[in-house]
Amino acid sequence: MMKVMSGNEAVALAVKLARVGVVGIYPITPQTTIIEELAEMRARGELSADIVRVESEHSAMAVTLGAAVSGVRSFTATSSQGLLYMHEMVWWTSGSRAPLVMVVATRAVGAPWNIWNENTDFMSERDSGWIMAFASTPQEALDLTLQAFRISEDPRVFLPVMVGMDGFILSHTKTNVFIPSQEDVDNFIPPRRQPYVIDPETKESMGNIFPPIYYMKLRQSIHEAITNSEEVIKEVGREYNKISPLGDYGTLNVSYKLDDADYAVVTMGAWSLDAMEAVDKLRENGLNVGLYRVRYIRPWSEKEIRENLGDKRAILVVDRATSLGRGGPLYLELKSTLNIPIKGVVTGLGGVSVGKRDFYSLISRFVEEARYSEVGGVEWYYPGEVKEVELGTPRTAH
Amino acid sequence: MESSLEIRFHGRGGQGVVTAANVLAEAASLENMFSSAFPIYGAERRGAEIESYCRISRTQIRETSPIEEPDVVVILDPTLLKISNPLRGLRKDGKVVINWKGASPSVGFKTYTVDATGIALELKLVKSGWPLVNIVMLGALVKATGVPSLESLKMAIGQEFSGNLGELNKRAVELSFERTFEVEQIVA
């Protein structure tokens, strides 16, 4: 069935279709309408999940974890400051090897206050031991959320999964979404599996002090579960394609007009679509460029990336996030994967609007540069309309 | 319609600018077109100037940024003409659909006027003291562009609003469709 819905509505629907049992909810823009929608579904009697309206994001994750280790499929969602406040529990959840799913509608991080889109919050959890996927459309937000439950509960993985989507740009944009039937989803996501259950019958405990070697083994095991999840993700994607006619899953990341391209641009999330428009236009004008969209940050598919980008003359990585003092996180990840000239661009922070024209000018300028010189380094790009900003002057303390 | 249509709505926070774009997107989707609708991303404040956007296309929509060069501008509150520039970036052959009563304004574009406030008051479509003109304006928009059909629009309204509110809004778009005046383009 097709329906016009926002990214947040699509996620809420996925949670319902996945027959989640417990949801920990705490409001934060721009994720809030996910949990509002879930609460309304519950009030209308369409959702059997128990909704726990907690007092902080830290608790939202703790509720979700508590339910997950006690044998029930669980879900939560957050953004920005909320994710940072939850940080401790994000690690506790992966360390517990607790299968569960969280959606992050991305947003800039304070100070100062800024509610608009930026992926730094999501990217800052790269080290925390979660499987991390990032959507580019409301459709993909629904699809990846459904697949997340299946991946998370696969015995080869048994890890939490985080699905990101651009705040407002996806979370609040209504567009056509294909909804798989409940029956198809039921067949797609088998009954819950998890590595252990806290239950008086099993008497198993979780998380007491482990000796150093055992702890390190556990960390290595999580690392290996993430790298090995690549096959699981592809397998789950291929199965999902059977229930969704629009599905393009089966690979971790997505290539667009890359095969014969000399130069490539690498992006993540919603603006990849604008970048595709720019690539089309550039090709019309005789520039041989293609696009590579990163869909999975963790696992980071070195093999797939080398296969798709390894033969390019140079690549341009456009980040909507920062690792301050180092550049964009995607740029850094690609630098450590490929041995070819790579230039990084950081832009779109805090809601700065970047459209197809910006991609057009960024890519064409980059190709020009790369043809005649060695490219590299990180550029902070401001779109044409952004005027000179007047900032406060520093004062010395007395 | 050409292959695609970009529509920008202007109004004030609380007037239902966002809902109007959403309902339009739903109506277009009922005719098997691709559509996307989104507000200007930010804090919602009653009374402040608000924009929302709707793209309708026969092919998949790949743009995610706000519409800067619309084909159609829909103005829910005519006072906005004085305090801001809702016509910015409008294409030369673009259209303006405006909530207006009396002698037509001269804005330099092909213009459609409808007394949406009058229709809303007539049907008692009032919420928190404000006449609900958002859906009413869609009737005029359909008249101006032919996309989507009035039938699809009414169906989308039925999906968005239940009960009496749905019926009233359906009636409202019928009335506004009838009472929309086309003003000849006046070149300034």
Next chain:
Amino acid sequence: MTMRMMGMALGNNVALIVVAGCSSVIQGMGPKNSYGYPALNIAFAAGPAAASGMWRAFKQRNKDVTVVVWAGDGGTADIGFASLSGAAERNENFIYVCVDNEAYMNSGGQRSGSTPHGAVTPTTPEGKKENKKELLFLMLDHHVPYAATASVGYPHDLMDKLRRAKTIEGFRYLQVLTPDPYGWLFDPSRTAEVGKLAVQTCYWPLLEVVNGRVQVSNESLHCLRKETRRPLRDFLSVQGRYKRLNDQDYKELESYVDYTWDRILKLMRT
């Protein structure tokens, strides 16, 4: 000690959530543990929230399991208070046991919000200047169906209270005074005795509040009148942590006890 008493009182159908503290350590090292209960060990501020998720999970699975959160006074009064307050306000269905040894004993006995006035700790070498946080009263202000205090000096009373708590639905709060020989500086063999002295001198009131109705436990009935209270000095003098106590501090502690009992009397009348 308290853990064993709970075992006797609650039976087998129990799942524990252990918040960071001594109880995370005394389980021993994985992959084995010394508890007879399934336990989820979790970070400091997450216990009550994790319990909220856990009991709902058991409900979804149609299992009748009593969920118990086991936390220290630091995890309760300080870092975990927001999470505790949230769960209490939502009237989540579990028992919260605060093992109150009046300091961060697992990290070396530093002061917590639950440390009493005058006590010397590694972070208050001059003696704490503030009074103990009124956790019981704070919990009562959350309209919880059950709240009680107990002391390891009186195990039967403690077990009775746990058994009663088990029969009630909703959020149940039990704060157990557990004298710590190393932080309070007394001979470990006198643990039970110190726990009794705290009650006899009326420093630690034993009571039970069921749906707002206050019941002072037998061991504390003599505290209702000031004349029948045993002198506070008998409790303080057996502990090394009060070595810096001057006369003014002593008066402060005495008036703290008076204040506590005045408040209890007021609650009994309403």
Next chain:
Amino acid sequence: MSLEYQVFPVSTPAEGAGGKTGNWRTVRPVVTDRCIGCNACFLWCPEGTIGVVGRKAKVYYEYCKGCGVCANVCPVKAIEMVMEQ
């Protein structure tokens, strides 16, 4: 697919998981004839290493840390704390 690499932070109950705490002891409780089998020591023992068997208290020395709580709570002073040899 082999799951050998999978490790989980799970533990199962086992006696003595905390280590044989008996060798922490410098003094040991010794039950004398005065014992009346009242269970007070059993009730208060922090480690669960003393119990009444046949109306007489019996200490499980493997895990007893020698804290002396039992001797202290005994109403008839039937437990003596003796230095370990």
